[in-house]
Amino acid sequence: GQNIDQPTEMTATEGAIVQINCTYQTSGFNGLFWYQQHAGEAPTFLSYNVLDGLEEKGRFSSFLSRSKGYSYLLLKELQMKDSASYLCAVRAPGGGNKLTFGTGTQLKVEL
């Protein structure tokens, strides 16, 4: 079966750093994705990890530990526009982008 857990909501302050965790238990694994979704809009790709370690891309970093079934998304220098839902998704083996999504973490950035 597929199970992906992430916190439902988080609140952080503008300019701060926030870490959004994701744990997964899936029958197969071929990479973990983070997407950002503003209310009523399409998800947009943020990051991808298939090997253990940290991937950095500007203000956003993502970490993966396959042995622990764990990932996190780190957002630095938070801005008000970062208020959105952050979706963790695991890709199934076998090609393509068959993704199993977590329910998303709603991040609110406050002044």
Added chain:
Amino acid sequence: DADVTQTPRNRITKTGKRIMLECSQTKGHDRMYWYRQDPGLGLRLIYYSFDVKDINKGEISDGYSVSRQAQAKFSLSLESAIPNQTALYFCATSDGGSDEASFGSGTRLTVV
């Protein structure tokens, strides 16, 4: 212009009616997907297609059918809509060499 276009953006339909949601893309991707999103449940895969002759069921295909009319077009049909199919529907595309999927802007469907 959007790379992945969904029509309609919003639709209200009655229980029992047949409805088709359309998706077209200009990205040249061979792989296309339909997801639905419900509050508290996240995105769930309905159907996916790796090329024109390839159609596969996803996690929640019951009550839905799809048609891949061309590489660029992938439509989702609800043969007899029911209220629990009220949701936000997203089409997505990817290609064999890419790690990211591109999503359309979504279709908000309400079945009354």
